[in-house]
Amino acid sequence: MAVSIEQLRVAACLVILTLLCNPSNGDVAGGAAGATDAPHRRFEYKYSFKGPHLSQSDGSIPFWVHTGNAIPSADQIRITPSLRSQKGSVWTKNTVSFENWEAEVTFRISGRGRMGADGLAVWFTAGQGLEGPVYGAADSWNGVGIFFDSFDNDGKKNNPAILIVGNNGKLIYDHQNDGSTQALGTCLRDFRNKPYPIRAKITYYKKSLTVMINNGFTPDKDDYEFCAKVDNMIIPHEGYFGISAATGGLADDHDVLSFLLFRLTEPGQQLPPPEAEIPKEEKDKYQEEFENFQQELDKKKEAFQKEHPDVQGEPVEELYESVNDREIRQVFEGQNRIHLEIKQLNRQLAMILDEQRRYVSVVTDEIARRGAAAEPGQVPSQHLDTIITSQQEVLKNLNDLRNSFSDTLRQVASVQHQGNAAGAYETVQHFNDIKEHLHVVKRSVEHLAQRNGGPSEKVKCPELPPMPSCLSTTHFLIFVVVQSVLFFGYIMYRSQQEAAAKKFF
Numbered sequence: 001m002a003v004s005i006e007q008l009r010v011a012a013c014l015v016i017l018t019l020l021c022n023p024s025n026g027d028v029a030g031g032a033a034g035a036t037d038a039p040h041r042r043f044e045y046k047y048s049f050k051g052p053h054l055s056q057s058d059g060s061i062p063f064w065v066h067t068g069n070a071i072p073s074a075d076q077i078r079i080t081p082s083l084r085s086q087k088g089s090v091w092t093k094n095t096v097s098f099e100n101w102e103a104e105v106t107f108r109i110s111g112r113g114r115m116g117a118d119g120l121a122v123w124f125t126a127g128q129g130l131e132g133p134v135y136g137a138a139d140s141w142n143g144v145g146i147f148f149d150s151f152d153n154d155g156k157k158n159n160p161a162i163l164i165v166g167n168n169g170k171l172i173y174d175h176q177n178d179g180s181t182q183a184l185g186t187c188l189r190d191f192r193n194k195p196y197p198i199r200a201k202i203t204y205y206k207k208s209l210t211v212m213i214n215n216g217f218t219p220d221k222d223d224y225e226f227c228a229k230v231d232n233m234i235i236p237h238e239g240y241f242g243i244s245a246a247t248g249g250l251a252d253d254h255d256v257l258s259f260l261l262f263r264l265t266e267p268g269q270q271l272p273p274p275e276a277e278i279p280k281e282e283k284d285k286y287q288e289e290f291e292n293f294q295q296e297l298d299k300k301k302e303a304f305q306k307e308h309p310d311v312q313g314e315p316v317e318e319l320y321e322s323v324n325d326r327e328i329r330q331v332f333e334g335q336n337r338i339h340l341e342i343k344q345l346n347r348q349l350a351m352i353l354d355e356q357r358r359y360v361s362v363v364t365d366e367i368a369r370r371g372a373a374a375e376p377g378q379v380p381s382q383h384l385d386t387i388i389t390s391q392q393e394v395l396k397n398l399n400d401l402r403n404s405f406s407d408t409l410r411q412v413a414s415v416q417h418q419g420n421a422a423g424a425y426e427t428v429q430h431f432n433d434i435k436e437h438l439h440v441v442k443r444s445v446e447h448l449a450q451r452n453g454g455p456s457e458k459v460k461c462p463e464l465p466p467m468p469s470c471l472s473t474t475h476f477l478i479f480v481v482v483q484s485v486l487f488f489g490y491i492m493y494r495s496q497q498e499a500a501a502k503k504f505f
């Protein structure tokens, strides 16, 4: 019976792999071209962990050891909390000696800063790197590390990045340059503060190491995209899997939700039957242990609820909830601020418009007056040119302003549309962007207001010297056209803005 279920599972995995291996998704299995070439894939529970019963009542993780500041809980392992200078790691208790394998790691790296530090690493090394300076694990490792480097140490603006770094036990990791000269493969991906967990699929098949990433923007677990591939990658025949993380002056929560290991077998090769690998006594022992653990857990849960009827969840979760509450409050405050700023902008634009009207009427009067008193042949060309240039600039600035406004409103719209689905961090980020955008708009409006507040002094139309002059028809026409365009543009913008305001507030 067990064998037939196993066969069904292998068949299901094959179907999934066939789907994954289509050419548009990249070459998952290093040269596999079709379903017949896809490797067999078998889940290895002894080198894996996942919720909802990830840790035991004493805080240990079955088949894994954890060190440093790592905090296992029922549904995740917090490798480091978001405090300064933390280090933590988890490692398999036993070595793995599969020729081909695939690891799926699901994690979240989240923090309130725009930047975070230092990052998270997934390891396959000959020894357990229980503690050290490389993302919380030992340096000079023998094997391979896949680094999710959040912090841009060398200031080249190329982080967050994902790197594959191999080491034969002699290399010292170049932290100050983000390992840029040591990486065998790399890709730039922002893996911090995503609405869904990040998934990394690391495949070692036929001596090629491939890293595929699901970037956490979608609930679709199979939505992987290619990150990097290293051919002819030599790693130890036998080693430990590990995940480590560290924080520095900046800090993120580094939470791993699951680590799933699959043994890959090339088509045509015999899979060792699971019974041969797990002796019956051991299997029974684990089964018994599991049942005992389950019963004990239920008892403790009941006892805890009786003792603390008003306490829900663990203190860590309470902290989480308060952070979420704060974020929601920030979103609402942000929205109110945007509303106020838009109102203020509206007032300032109305002022500019009044100013313009006054300006135009003064100029028109002046021209009419001078047209009547002018002698033919002379043109107040300098002043008129100044006026026309300044009008054109005003028009251009107003157009820019209108565009900025449309952008802002579009952003507000998109935030409101995705607000609920996308999660709080993403929303806060959007609002920050909008806030910055509005500041730019505000500055340019102030600039405009300043320009128009004292423009009469600068251009000094009414105080023109009483020299005899006349206005050519061409100049007058240009002036009239410019003014018309200006008014038309403003009225269009204003009606658009009002329509948009009605739509969103």
Ligand SMILES: [Ca+2]
Pocket (backbone or CB within 6 Å): 118, 149, 150, 151, 152, 153, 159, 175, 178
């Ligand atoms: Ca770094």
Ligand SMILES: [Ca+2]
Pocket (backbone or CB within 6 Å): 151, 152, 153, 154, 155, 156, 157, 158, 159, 177, 178
């Ligand atoms: Ca960098």
